[in-house]
Each structure stands twice: as structure tokens, then as C-alpha cells.
Amino acid sequence: MKPSSFNYHAPTRVEEATALLAEHGDGAKVLAGGQSLVPMLSLRLASFEHLVDLNKVDGLSAIERVNGHLRVGAIVRQAVAEHSADVAASVPLLSKALPHIGHFQIRNRGTVGGSIAHADPASELPAVALALDATIEAAGPGGTRKIAAADFFVSTWQTALADDEILSAVEFPVWGPGSGFAVEELTRRHGDFALAGAVVGVQVSGDTVTKATIGLFGVGPTPLRASAAEAALLSGADAAEAGKVAASHISPVDDIHASGAYRTQVTAVIVRRAIEAALKEARS
Amino acid sequence: MSDEVVVKLNVNGRDHKVLVEPRKLLSDVLREDLHLTGTHVGCEHGACGACTVMVDGAAVRACLLFAVQVDGSKVVTVEGVTPTDGTLNPFQQAMQDCHGLQCGFCTPGFVVSMTSYLDDHPNPTDDDLKIALSGNLCRCTGYRGIINAARTAAGLPVPANAADGSDH
Numbered sequence: 001m002k003p004s005s006f007n008y009h010a011p012t013r014v015e016e017a018t019a020l021l022a023e024h025g026d027g028a029k030v031l032a033g034g035q036s037l038v039p040m041l042s043l044r045l046a047s048f049e050h051l052v053d054l055n056k057v058d059g060l061s062a063i064e065r066v067n068g069h070l071r072v073g074a075i076v077r078q079a080v081a082e083h084s085a086d087v088a089a090s091v092p093l094l095s096k097a098l099p100h101i102g103h104f105q106i107r108n109r110g111t112v113g114g115s116i117a118h119a120d121p122a123s124e125l126p127a128v129a130l131a132l133d134a135t136i137e138a139a140g141p142g143g144t145r146k147i148a149a150a151d152f153f154v155s156t157w158q159t160a161l162a163d164d165e166i167l168s169a170v171e172f173p174v175w176g177p178g179s180g181f182a183v184e185e186l187t188r189r190h191g192d193f194a195l196a197g198a199v200v201g202v203q204v205s206g207d208t209v210t211k212a213t214i215g216l217f218g219v220g221p222t223p224l225r226a227s228a229a230e231a232a233l234l235s236g237a238d239a240a241e242a243g244k245v246a247a248s249h250i251s252p253v254d255d256i257h258a259s260g261a262y263r264t265q266v267t268a269v270i271v272r273r274a275i276e277a278a279l280k281e282a283r284s
Numbered sequence: 285m286s287d288e289v290v291v292k293l294n295v296n297g298r299d300h301k302v303l304v305e306p307r308k309l310l311s312d313v314l315r316e317d318l319h320l321t322g323t324h325v326g327c328e329h330g331a332c333g334a335c336t337v338m339v340d341g342a343a344v345r346a347c348l349l350f351a352v353q354v355d356g357s358k359v360v361t362v363e364g365v366t367p368t369d370g371t372l373n374p375f376q377q378a379m380q381d382c383h384g385l386q387c388g389f390c391t392p393g394f395v396v397s398m399t400s401y402l403d404d405h406p407n408p409t410d411d412d413l414k415i416a417l418s419g420n421l422c423r424c425t426g427y428r429g430i431i432n433a434a435r436t437a438a439g440l441p442v443p444a445n446a447a448d449g450s451d452h
């Protein structure tokens with residue numbers, strides 16, 4: 001099918017974009033990479049009178065180090081972040097998650113900010129943002145505000161952004177030496193959304209795990225933090241035990257792709273694998 | 285209906301100017317306005333890859349872009365990936381040699397994707413090729429011939445048992 005008619009706006013400044021959103025309310029929608037929005041328009045699952053394209057907006061496409069964080073502008077293409085040496089050096093978990101998104105043609109167009117703003121619970125990047133305690137910068141008509149990732153993901157496809165706000169950047173904390181990261185997911189085919197996935201970061205000092213974070217995706221209405229499993233890891237549990245703890249705290253629902261029970265069982269295994277890989281990297 | 289807009293595109297080296305509604309997809313402008321019907325439209329929602337073209341050097345889904353968004357861009361379609369002397373490019377030739385197509389519906393998408401991929405990645409591994417091919421669907425071939433074509437174009441060996449599909 002074809003999308004229904006809309007008025008196309010291509011502002012060049014953030015203030016213009018947010019003014020358009022404020023003016024048109026829920027009749028307007030932001031267009032970034034279009035890799036999720038355009039299918040929804042073409043399938044007529046959604047229609048809007050106004051599309052506000054962010055692709056020509058100045059100042060949204062930089063990757064830079066600020067105050068111990070890596071700041072990634074909203075419209076940085078997923079492929080650009082994937083191949084960025086800065087991202088690989090400062091936020092390895094993001095580099096490792098990006099190749100799991102769809103296919104290279106999708107990542108050539110899809111944006112980092114778009115994936116996080118879209119907030120699909122089976123997506124990799126929202127889980128990375130949550131696990132790393134990233135800060136999301138929102139720009140609205142009145143200026144910008146910062147939202148902790150823990151407060152950003154409200155429900156499936158729902159975020160803390162107001163109708164007249166755009167996500168302008170994401171700031172990922174940079175971890176110190178002795179850390180390791182891993183992404184594990186189960187998909188039917190390469191590039192599919194995950195049936196269940198885990199992102200893990202650990203920092204070690206000798207044999208002791210001093211810092212641990214575990215984010216889960218595909219197993220709830222939002223990405224989830226496996227806090228109990230993180231605590232277990234910090235108090236000496238091994239990867240398999242922590243995996244079981246993570247699985248015991250989730251209750252994914254059944255859908256056409258997999259049953260909730262299957263997703264729970266898979267979560268125990270992929271969390272274990274991701275912890276093992278992250279520890280191996282941290283100790284190498 | 286919203287107002288039509290002027291979109292300028294350079295497609296396969298030629299400049300074009302079209303007047304289209306903002307909702308018109310790049311895939312439809314190529315096919316309907318420019319009569320470049322080599323770009324195929326399968327699913328029209330990003331799943332199959334039949335519509336793949338290069339925009340400013342990057343392979344993308346033409347069905348997930350509004351033409352108005354790429355005003356001023358350089359587009360290369362399957363009609364534009366062939367050398368001017370009338371020969372086929374290495375992946376196209378390998379597709380012929382390895383029987384990488386049957387009905388041919390998916391072929392333009394594979395050709396544009398892999399032409400772009402192999403330009404950017406001259407030394408891929410076998411696994412890299414399989415992952416790179418994962419963004420295009422084919423309902424006929426079972427992929428064996430297509431994977432072998434990619435291997436051949438990349439200068440990788442084609443396993444002895446790979447012709448009959450028995451290695452998968």
C-alpha cells in the first residue's frame with residue numbers, strides 16, 4: 001500500500017522542528033531514518049498530516065566526548081556509529097549492539113536516536129541505553145532537558161518525550177579500564193528482532209567483579225534491567241547462576257513468535273553467555 | 285492531497301526533475317516517473333530488499349524513502365551498476381555463472397546490495413558474505429547459487445558440495 005498524504009517539512013534548526021511539532025500537535029510526526037516509521041505509514045498502521053524530517057537539521061549528527069560521556073547526536077546513522085572508532089573506543093557495548101540491527105542497508109539509513117525514540121521493546125539500542133544509564137536529551141519549544149534512560153522507556157513504543165519534543169542526543173557513560181561488554185540474542189534469522197536478548201557490561205579487579213550491568217530486551221513491554229542478577233554477580237555468583245536469577249524475575253508474554261516460557265528459558269542461557277563473554281573480555 | 289513538490293535527482297549519471305507528492309516513495313518515482321523499472325517492489329515495507337538502490341553511495345531501501353527526502357542526491361539503480369562497455373560487473377557475471385537467479389524478481393536488489401557491499405568490503409569472509417546477503421529475500425533459488433555468486437565475486441572458494449545445497 002501507499003502512505004496517505006502528508007505535508008512535508010524539512011527544518012534546518014531544532015527550534016523550527018519543535019515549533020512545527022508544537023503547532024501541529026498529534027497531527028505531526030518526526031521522521032528520522034524512516035526504517036520503522038515509513039513501513040507503518042505504508043501499511044497504513046499510522047497516518048499523520050505533517051511529517052517533520054530531522055535529516056537536514058543542523059547540530060544533530062555529531063559524535064563527541066563530553067564530561068566522561070560519549071554524546072551521540074539523534075540523527076547519527078546507525079552505520080556511521082557502527083564504524084566509528086570513537087564509539088568502539090568509548091562505548092564498546094554500543095559498537096557491539098549496532099550490527100544486530102536489521103541489515104546493512106537498514107543501518108545505512110536508520111538513526112541511533114530513532115531507534116531509541118521508537119522504543120521497540122525488542123530493539124537492541126534501548127537496552128544498551130538502559131543498561132549503561134545513558135542520559136537522553138530532549139529538545140522542546142522551551143529548551144532542552146535531560147531524562148535518565150531509566151525514566152525514558154514508558155511502555156511499548158512509548159517514551160517520556162512530550163508531543164512537541166524531539167530526542168536531540170543520547171549521552172552514554174564511558175567506562176574505565178578492566179571492563180568488558182557483550183551482546184547476545186536469539187533471532188530466527190539474522191537481522192530479525194530478537195525473541196530474547198541481553199546486553200552486559202562488567203568491570204573487574206583481579207577476580208572480583210566490581211561493576212555489573214545487565215539489560216534485557218524482547219522480554220517485556222520495555223527494555224528491562226536485571227538488577228537482581230547484577231547484585232548476584234557482584235556478590236560472587238557465577239554466570240549460570242546470574243542467568244537463572246535474571247530469568248526468574250521476568251514474565252514475558254506469549255506471541256506468535258515464541259511462548260513466554262520459551263523466552264524465559266532462553267534468557268537464562270543468553271544472560272549466562274553474555275556474562276561469560278563480557279568477563280572474558282574484561283580479564284583479557 | 286498535499287501540494288506537489290519539485291524533486292531533482294541525478295540517477296545513473298543523468299539529471300532529472302520530477303513533480304511529485306511528498307508521499308511518493310523513491311521506488312515509485314524511479315519506476316513510474318523515470319521508467320527505470322529495474323528497481324523492483326516486493327513487500328513495500330522494508331522486508332525483502334528487492335527495491336535496493338544506492339543513494340549518495342550507500343545501499344538503501346528505496347521503498348523506505350520519500351523521493352522528496354533525497355532531493356539533490358545521486359542515485360544508482362540496477363540499470364547503473366553495469367560497466368559502460370556492455371559487460372557485466374563481477375557480481376552480475378558470477379550470478380550468471382553460479383545460477384544465482386530463477387524468476388529474477390529479487391535479482392536487482394541482490395545485485396545493487398552486493399555491488400555496493402563488495403565495493404566497500406573487498407576482502408570479506410564467508411560469514412561476512414552470508415550476513416551481507418541477509419537483507420535480501422529470494423523465493424526461488426534457495427540462496428545456494430546467490431551465496432556462491434557472492435563467494436566467486438569476492439574471490440573466495442566455493443565449497444565442493446555447495447552446488448546442491450547439501451551443506452545446509
Ligand SMILES: Cc1cc2nc3c(=O)[nH]c(=O)nc-3n(C[C@H](O)[C@H](O)[C@H](O)COP(=O)(O)OP(=O)(O)OC[C@H]3O[C@@H](n4cnc5c(N)ncnc54)[C@H](O)[C@@H]3O)c2cc1C
Nearest residue numbers: 030032033034035036037102110111114115117123167330
Ligand atoms: C527489515 C528491518 C529490520 C529491522 N531490524 C531491526 C532490529 O533487528 N533491531 C532494531 O532495533 N531495529 C530494527 N529495525 C528498525 C530500525 O532499526 C529503525 O532504524 C529504528 O527502529 C528507527 O530508527 P529510524 O531512524 O529509522 O526512525 P524512524 O523510522 O524515522 O522513526 C521511528 C519512530 O521514532 C520517532 N523518532 C525518530 N527519531 C526521533 C527523534 N530524534 N526524536 C523524537 N522522535 C523520533 C518517529 O517519530 C517514529 O515514531 C529494522 C527495520 C527494518 C525495516
Ligand code: FES
Nearest residue numbers: 326327328333347
Ligand atoms: S520492496 Fe522495499 S524492501 Fe521490499
Ligand code: FES
Nearest residue numbers: 386388422423424
Ligand atoms: S529468483 Fe525468484 S525471487 Fe529470487
